[in-house]
């Protein structure tokens with residue numbers, strides 16, 4: 001499958017420049033992964049599906065407002081942040097990770113490809129969610145394959161502006177995870193608005209949970225570094 005065919009399959013408007021950038025970014029990720037540990041996938045075609053196509057499945061114009069701000073938490077090699085930024089050059093993207101070398105790769109690759117709407121921030125989620133500049137400042141927060149729902153909800157929702165959306169990209173176990181995340185979602189004023197289930201070309205199943213933030217998060221969240229992982233707030 002080419003990037004053009006991929007965009008068509010996802011119902012996205014045909015755009016040759018975007019398709020070229022998606023293809024080149026994917027190739028850069030795979031080339032770099034042979035030197036440093038960026039993604040477990042080492043094959044270009046497999047990565048185009050499992051990284052790039054998968055990243056774009058979270059896109060839905062109703063959640064991504066014109067000229068809005070998106071934060072991708074635990075972006076790793078830039079997924080889903082970079083493919084979304086290529087698709088939506090009018091929006092500003094902040095890609096967050098606790099590992100600097102991954103962000104250095106993203107910054108260099110975006111500069112090479114002329115992707116101007118991506119900035120990177122080296123910070124732990126728990127610290128970024130408490131900073132005045134980044135707290136409750138984003139229309140959309142995405143997180144793919146970062147942590148289980150009770151943890152990633154605590155890390156993500158403080159970044160989301162009231163009225164905005166946290167989009168959690170999950171595998172087929174999302175329903176089980178949601179059962180343990182009811183309490184933290186209520187405390188942080190996140191309400192499940194939509195559950196999108198899909199199958200990637202090749203057969204892998206995915207679930208995307210769109211969680212709307214309806215009021216500001218209590219100032220006690222996120223808790224200090226490491227606490228959400230050690231003592232997640234659990235409960236239906």
Ligand SMILES: C[S@@+](CC[C@H](N)C(=O)[O-])C[C@H]1O[C@@H](n2cnc3c(N)ncnc32)[C@H](O)[C@@H]1O
Nearest residue numbers: 074075076079097098099123124125144145146
């Ligand atoms: C499994 S990788 C997923 C990367 C990417 N989202 C993807 O789907 O390919 C999880 C990423 O989350 C980052 N991460 C883990 N804990 C974090 C924290 N507390 N704050 C920020 N990033 C964190 C890791 O460094 C890693 O790059």
